[in-house]
Amino acid sequence: MKLTRRDALASLASVGIVVGGGAAFLASDTDGTDVSRTQLVETMAAVAEVIYPTDVSGIHAFVETYLTEKAAARPAYRSHLGRAVAELNETAVEWYDAPVSALPVEVREQLLKEMGLPEADPSSDPDATTARRLRYYIWNDLQYALYASPTGGRLVGIENPQGHPGGLSYTDQP
Numbered sequence: 001m002k003l004t005r006r007d008a009l010a011s012l013a014s015v016g017i018v019v020g021g022g023a024a025f026l027a028s029d030t031d032g033t034d035v036s037r038t039q040l041v042e043t044m045a046a047v048a049e050v051i052y053p054t055d056v057s058g059i060h061a062f063v064e065t066y067l068t069e070k071a072a073a074r075p076a077y078r079s080h081l082g083r084a085v086a087e088l089n090e091t092a093v094e095w096y097d098a099p100v101s102a103l104p105v106e107v108r109e110q111l112l113k114e115m116g117l118p119e120a121d122p123s124s125d126p127d128a129t130t131a132r133r134l135r136y137y138i139w140n141d142l143q144y145a146l147y148a149s150p151t152g153g154r155l156v157g158i159e160n161p162q163g164h165p166g167g168l169s170y171t172d173q174p
Contacts (some may be wrong), residue, residue, distance in 0.1 A: 008065035008148035013087040035082040035089075042101035043085045046140045050109045053155060056146070064143045080126075084137035091115060092146055102118065112139075 045063040052059060071078035089099045092111055096103055103111065112118065116131035117139050126136035146152035 001056055001151050001155060003056055003062035003146070003149065003151050008062045008145065008149045011066060011145045011149040011152075035086045037068075039089070039099070039101075040071075040082060040085050043089060043099065044081075044142060046101040046103070046108055047088075047112070047138055048146075049105055050112060051139060051142060052146055054056065054151075056155070062147070062149075063142070081137050086132055088115075088138065115135050115151065136143070 005062055037128065041060075041064045044067060045060045048059045048063050067081075068092070092098060092100045092103060095114070096107055096111065100108055100111070100158070116129075117135050119130070120131035120139075122133035122140050126133045147156060
């Protein structure tokens with residue numbers, strides 16, 4: 001299944017983010033977090049390639065649209081995410097001599113496992129440990145973006161993701 005920019009916008013709408021403010025985010029490559037917009041998008045897209053189902057395509061454009069609009073609408077989110085991405089990349093460079101986006105998919109997957117992201121409690125305090133922080137700001141956000149979109153919802157049999165009215169569940173069926 002191919003994710004589109006439209007899927008990203010629909011995912012954002014499900015949490016009440018009005019799209020269109022991304023131009024301000026695009027105008028500046030950094031916002032004081034030491035992580036450029038390019039690094040942010042490239043790292044998040046690289047992680048998404050690991051955690052999204054293998055039959056999903058169009059990941060980079062989807063992630064870029066989602067992050068651009070969400071960061072423009074929520075500066076505090078951008079700041080927390082920037083710090084989490086910086087921390088993930090620092091660890092990748094320390095352990096594997098390259099940032100996350102430059103690592104092969106298998107090595108990215110191993111890095112995330114070694115850092116404890118798959119097992120980290122996804123609903124707990126994001127500032128408690130590194131694994132929880134990265135799980136909260138990176139992994140969880142990417143998962144939410146995917147499964148709140150119409151295409152991602154269809155992957156798991158959710159006809160109408162939250163915030164997307166219409167479809168068979170709203171019609172009378174015998």
